Amino acid sequence: MVKGKIHSIETMGLVDGPGIRVVVFLQGCSLRCKYCHNPDTWEYNGGVEYTSEELVKKIERYKTYFQSSNGGVTFSGGEPLRQPEFLLETLKLCKKKGIHTCLDTSGFGLGNYDEILKYTDLVLFDIKHYDRAGYKNVTLMEIDKSLDFLESVQKSKTKIWIRHVVVPGLTDGEDHIEKLKEYISNIDGVEKIELLPYHLLGKNKYDVLKLKYPLEGVPAMDKELVKKYNKIIER
Template sequence: MIKGTIHSIESMGLVDGPGIRVVVFFQGCKLRCAYCHNPDTWAERGGGTEISAEELIKKILRFKPYFSKSGGGVTFSGGEPLLQPEFLIECLKLCRENGIHTALDTAGYGLGNYEEILNYVDLILFDVKHIKKEKYKELTLSNIDESLKFLEVAQRLEKKMWIRHVVVPGITDSEEHLEELSKYIMTIKNVEKVELLPYHVLGVNKYEIMNINYRLKDVKPMNKEYTKKWQDKINESLKKRQGS
């Protein structure tokens, strides 16, 4: 019986893929994104709840009558689900056996084994942290290479994808950056939509409680209208590409 460690479960997720979704937050993440609002998911050991894949699917199945009517399913998020590959694969297999649509919310920063994992994934919510190597490193304190390896496998398998990108004042909000992001996204196959997420400060208190230095403490929340304008613009370009 394969066991994994999860941080929490949200039973009525509305923003993590199509329809109403059960969102399972995995414990553990190697990235240290400056804007992360869940630093309590970072630790791979000593945090979260240990559970078997069978136990987790039983919990998810309780909500199937609600999410199946909406075209929803389950989204494996985190933390980073790819850091628990065997557990993730077992969960994905059980979802497929039970006719549950699966989405994987990931930065692509795992331990490999991506092809086997993605064979059981219906949709990828791919978090693009930054498109430039040096800026990616500054933002996440890690190298971009692993994320690009994951993306290469996803492209080879032609997996459906939504792109997510956090827009942070002074870091990822310039018109030049967003134009380059748009061009970059157009080079990725099978992208169905783009979600630009405005930076917020809702998780800052967790850093104080956990006694962790918050690197963006002087940064104000991102303007939502500006973010929405660019999201609409990029999605419009995407529609034109899809229609061509």
């Protein structure tokens, strides 16, 4: 029986895929994104242990809510692909129950992607940066694992929504957005692109965990400017 570590579960998610969704945040992530607002999900030893069966039973309780809105379940994190066996087992059970499955991921996982994607209806793919140097600057890690996952998504022809966090001085500016757009144009199956404005809501978690906040002094992203960037993407 496969067990996994769960950080938290949100039962009425409205921004993590289509419709109303149960959002399951898996524990553990190896990226250290400068703008991360969930540093409490990093450690692999934290969270509450569930078997796949226990988790799916919990998800099923909300089926009436999410099915009426063409919703389902979204596996997020942390990084869900860091618990591949547990994720795969849970996805299989969800599909048996007729639940729409979505994976919110940066692609920085541990493999077995082809099998995982067989049971995934939609991927919300978080592009940290479009080039190697930028990716390393944002996440402190190399881009290769993320590219391997993206290659598997392309091969599987799974539907994909793109997400990109826009941070002042880090991932903003018209030139950056133009290059991002060019990068995305080479990805097949993209149904939607979401530019997410950087906010300061997670800063207090760093204080509680006694961690240094990487973007100290950087203001929240101007939402009007992000609207302007969206027009570049839509053009």
